[in-house]
Amino acid sequence: MRLTVYTDYSLRVLLYLAKHPDKSVTISELADFYQISRNHLVKVVHHLGLAGYIHTTRGRTGGITLAKTADKIRIGDVIRATEPDLDLLECFNPSTDQCVITNACRLKGVLKKAQIEFMNNLNKNTLADLVKPSKKLAAVEVKLIPTKFK
Numbered sequence: 001m002r003l004t005v006y007t008d009y010s011l012r013v014l015l016y017l018a019k020h021p022d023k024s025v026t027i028s029e030l031a032d033f034y035q036i037s038r039n040h041l042v043k044v045v046h047h048l049g050l051a052g053y054i055h056t057t058r059g060r061t062g063g064i065t066l067a068k069t070a071d072k073i074r075i076g077d078v079i080r081a082t083e084p085d086l087d088l089l090e091c092f093n094p095s096t097d098q099c100v101i102t103n104a105c106r107l108k109g110v111l112k113k114a115q116i117e118f119m120n121n122l123n124k125n126t127l128a129d130l131v132k133p134s135k136k137l138a139a140v141e142v143k144l145i146p147t148k149f150k
Contacts, residue, residue, distance in 0.1 A: 001088060001115075003083060006044060007079055007083050009034075010048055010078060010081075011075070013048060014048070015130060017064060018130070024062065024065050025063050025064050025065070026062075026063050053078065070126060070128035074122070074126055076119045088115055089111060092112065
């Protein structure tokens with residue numbers, strides 16, 4: 001299974017906001033930090049706002065903040081909210097299932113169980129767990145600060 005770029009960007013936005021809980025962050029700041037398209041981030045931020053993960057404020061002094069504390073945001077829930085389709089196989093969705101062995105197949109059950117365990121494992125981790133202080137993460141942040149601010 002591979003998560004979409006949309007989910008990747010959603011997680012990155014939340015990680016950045018969790019790392020900077022005391023300030024309002026702009027989409028441009030996120031785009032510059034991660035070196036990704038501002039246009040893509042606009043869509044991601046809009047969806048995260050609708051899903052209740054972030055607050056957005058418009059205007060010159062506007063920006064983005066987490067809607068709840070990082071310890072209340074479970075990673076599995078974010079992935080469920082941002083992935084358009086978590087079905088590992090066609091037969092997971094009864095409306096699209098065309099497999100002739102669906103009723104007798106054991107593979108579906110094995111993979112479904114693995115998927116449930118995968119998502120449950122992700123939900124054991126919160127956003128707060130992922131932004132705990134780390135020397136490696138601090139080194140990346142320092143490298144990415146523009147020279148004029150060092």
